[in-house]
Amino acid sequence: MSILSQAVIDSLPYLFPGIVTTLGLVLIALGIGLVMGIPMALIHVYGSRPLQYIIKTYVWIFRGLPILVLLFLFYFGIFPLLGLYISAFWIAAVVLGFRTAAYQSEIFRGAIISIHDGQMLAARSLGMSRSQAILHVILPQALRNALPGWTNEYPILLTDSSVCYAIGVAELLTRGNQIVARIHEPMTIFILIAAIFIILNYSGQWIFARIERRYRIPGYGEGDSR
Amino acid sequence: MMTDEIILRVEDIHKRYGENEVLKGVSFDVQRGETKVFIGPSGTGKSTLLRCINQLTVPDSGYIWLNGEEVTHAGPRINQYRQKIGMVFQNFNLFDHLTALGNVEIALLRVKKMNRQEARKKALMELEQVGLSDKVNSYPAELSGGQAQRLSIARALAMDPEVILFDEPTSSLDPELTREVLEVMRRLARNGMTMLIVTHEMGFALSVANEILFMEHGLIVEKGPPSEIPTSQNFTRTRQFLGSFQD
Amino acid sequence: MTMLNFDFELLLPVLYQGALVTFGLILVSAPFGFLNGILIAVGRVYGNRFISTLCHGYVLFFKGCPLLLLLFIIYFGLPSIGITFTAFTSAVIGFILCNGAYNSEYLRGGIQSIPSGQMTAALSLGMSRNQAIRNVILPQALRRSLPGLSNEFIYLIKYSSLAYMITVVEITGAGKTFATKYFAFFEIFILIGLFYLGLVTIAGYVIGRVEKRIAIPGFGRK
Numbered sequence: 001m002s003i004l005s006q007a008v009i010d011s012l013p014y015l016f017p018g019i020v021t022t023l024g025l026v027l028i029a030l031g032i033g034l035v036m037g038i039p040m041a042l043i044h045v046y047g048s049r050p051l052q053y054i055i056k057t058y059v060w061i062f063r064g065l066p067i068l069v070l071l072f073l074f075y076f077g078i079f080p081l082l083g084l085y086i087s088a089f090w091i092a093a094v095v096l097g098f099r100t101a102a103y104q105s106e107i108f109r110g111a112i113i114s115i116h117d118g119q120m121l122a123a124r125s126l127g128m129s130r131s132q133a134i135l136h137v138i139l140p141q142a143l144r145n146a147l148p149g150w151t152n153e154y155p156i157l158l159t160d161s162s163v164c165y166a167i168g169v170a171e172l173l174t175r176g177n178q179i180v181a182r183i184h185e186p187m188t189i190f191i192l193i194a195a196i197f198i199i200l201n202y203s204g205q206w207i208f209a210r211i212e213r214r215y216r217i218p219g220y221g222e223g224d225s226r
Numbered sequence: 227m228m229t230d231e232i233i234l235r236v237e238d239i240h241k242r243y244g245e246n247e248v249l250k251g252v253s254f255d256v257q258r259g260e261t262k263v264f265i266g267p268s269g270t271g272k273s274t275l276l277r278c279i280n281q282l283t284v285p286d287s288g289y290i291w292l293n294g295e296e297v298t299h300a301g302p303r304i305n306q307y308r309q310k311i312g313m314v315f316q317n318f319n320l321f322d323h324l325t326a327l328g329n330v331e332i333a334l335l336r337v338k339k340m341n342r343q344e345a346r347k348k349a350l351m352e353l354e355q356v357g358l359s360d361k362v363n364s365y366p367a368e369l370s371g372g373q374a375q376r377l378s379i380a381r382a383l384a385m386d387p388e389v390i391l392f393d394e395p396t397s398s399l400d401p402e403l404t405r406e407v408l409e410v411m412r413r414l415a416r417n418g419m420t421m422l423i424v425t426h427e428m429g430f431a432l433s434v435a436n437e438i439l440f441m442e443h444g445l446i447v448e449k450g451p452p453s454e455i456p457t458s459q460n461f462t463r464t465r466q467f468l469g470s471f472q473d
Numbered sequence: 474m475t476m477l478n479f480d481f482e483l484l485l486p487v488l489y490q491g492a493l494v495t496f497g498l499i500l501v502s503a504p505f506g507f508l509n510g511i512l513i514a515v516g517r518v519y520g521n522r523f524i525s526t527l528c529h530g531y532v533l534f535f536k537g538c539p540l541l542l543l544l545f546i547i548y549f550g551l552p553s554i555g556i557t558f559t560a561f562t563s564a565v566i567g568f569i570l571c572n573g574a575y576n577s578e579y580l581r582g583g584i585q586s587i588p589s590g591q592m593t594a595a596l597s598l599g600m601s602r603n604q605a606i607r608n609v610i611l612p613q614a615l616r617r618s619l620p621g622l623s624n625e626f627i628y629l630i631k632y633s634s635l636a637y638m639i640t641v642v643e644i645t646g647a648g649k650t651f652a653t654k655y656f657a658f659f660e661i662f663i664l665i666g667l668f669y670l671g672l673v674t675i676a677g678y679v680i681g682r683v684e685k686r687i688a689i690p691g692f693g694r695k
Contacts, residue, residue, distance in 0.1 A: 076652065078659065081659050159540065162542055173542055177545070190546045190550045197539055305596075307599075323613045336604050
């Protein structure tokens with residue numbers, strides 16, 4: 001560690017809360033996205049026309065806007081306009097969550113559509129209602145199929161979370177910038193933060209890959225179900 | 227049509243994949259205008275042998291000579307030799323992103339550096355030779371298997387090769403489509419093209435070959451003119467193989 | 474529109490200038506990001522061990538490092554070791570590096586999806602390996618990776634907004650500055666949002682047309 005100056009080493013502890021904040025943003029957003037994404041996908045596939053249209057518009061807007069514009073819009077525009085004064089952290093988490101919900105609903109929708117028609121027919125032939133069939137037969141399969149696409153939201157959210165710097169959330173990049181302002185070693189600090197992001201990124205992906213493997217059903221997902 | 231001039235010499239070719247020795251020393255000479263047909267059980271190295279000739283598979287040892295020039299160890303010059311050694315594959319390997327015309331033209335343009343007009347003229351001529359004049363602008367996916375294989379023959383012919391290697395050209399075709407491809411090959415043989423053919427089409431082999439080479443376990447075990455097969459001592463093993471074929 | 478506490482005629486030229494910068498960022502970055510992607514992908518698939526590992530490392534780094542941090546490194550970090558670029562150039566460099574890494578993944582998938590017989594056939598006609606890659610493999614791989622590349626182009630449009638964070642006054646920056654001055658965040662960011670939605674939607678439509686245009690019968694979807 002001798003290549004790092006004492007000033008850099010002394011400032012390291014200041015980065016750790018940033019890691020917690022960054023991971024907090026990502027995990028909360030993933031959760032919001034999951035809770036919103038699944039019903040949105042179900043409505044998109046099985047809902048009435050007007051409901052489908054609402055979901056489509058939501059997805060179009062939240063996938064079409066840059067994350068920076070969304071953050072500015074909600075932080076400076078929508079929340080103050082609604083008279084809601086909550087912390088930048090929670091606004092950021094909500095915005096990231098709303099956005100990943102749009103992407104996640106598309107992932108789940110694709111997975112639902114990919115389930116063979118025969119599954120619904122078979123379930124109905126057993127006397128299940130439509131919603132029972134969706135809940136007990138279609139959705140469990142669709143969620144497994146969606147897992148690889150879903151876990152891909154993690155690296156996207158992790159890298160996007162750094163943009164929350166723009167509204168002053170004290171995540172990793174923000175804290176890094178604060179250190180840079182104090183000790184004027186931008187290159188060292190930035191590379192250090194890049195290394196932390198990269199480690200968080202790939203170790204997280206590794207964990208998700210483990211989860212994926214655990215939930216795999218033998219012979220499932222290798223061909224289409226009949 | 228056959229002359230005494232030896233255009234291709236294959237000398238003691240060995241090839242091994244791990245534990246499995248596929249070619250155990252194969253040698254033969256090819257005279258200009260000759261058609262040699264390789265037969266034998268599958269997995270005896272016939273296709274590997276063809277690929278060794280134009281170095282798509284590099285043999286472990288042995289030599290290939292084309293017109294007295296060594297093809298093995300040719301370095302970058304191998305591309306020039308490959309132009310003179312055409313190849314037709316079992317599964318066509320047509321360039322799926324190009325039309326029939328494009329498939330024939332591309333090597334003329336990029337390898338022979340012909341200009342557009344020359345290349346086009348030449349390609350159209352070759353397509354006509356194989357009866358594909360009405361498919362010039364079709365893509366490979368729009369062709370039947372027989373048309374696709376005729377196209378790949380035209381692609382090889384366009385380079386004016388001195389010898390063409392056919393690697394089981396009809397194995398992935400229905401009998402009906404097989405016939406139209408064999409017809410084209412028969413005509414090539416009549417016109418004096420030098421050809422090395424790996425095939426399971428025995429009727430065709432017997433009628434078109436100047437020499438039949440029976441390969442087994444990585445070696446040429448019997449060879450001679452097809453007329454000798456029914457009676458000669460030279461072809462005892464071949465007759466046995468063909469007999470089991472008919473059962 | 475009487476509720477607006479700013480003059481529309483003041484806003485429009487500001488946004489127009491910003492939009493021009495946004496277009497500039499995208500139009501300069503996209504072609505080089507594309508070329509960069511091809512180089513990395515070809516290096517990874519066809520390069521020797523060293524080059525292939527290098528290209529793999531490149532992809533891991535630039536996909537793992539947040540784009541905003543990359544822009545900071547280029548614009549605020551590099552000057553400390555004596556390399557200085559203007560803000561616009563820094564942004565473009567960052568976009569090219571990042572866009573190339575993502576593009577290369579799609580292109581690599583495209584290249585690897587091409588059956589090996591295509592290379593064999595090209596070599597049998599006397600093409601060199603390079604000629605075969607250029608004339609036979611890449612044209613097919615490009616078509617296969619087009620949906621992914623289009624996606625990345627759309628991302629590039631959206632992420633061009635990050636250039637504002639290193640002082641490039643593109644449309645988001647222009648809007649933000651104006652909004653701060655007249656305290657009209659909601660209205661202005663709705664406008665800017667519409668700009669991006671329009672741009673992304675039009676780009677998606679044009680790309681769809683192009684894909685149809687260059688589609689080849691029986692080729693592509695696999």
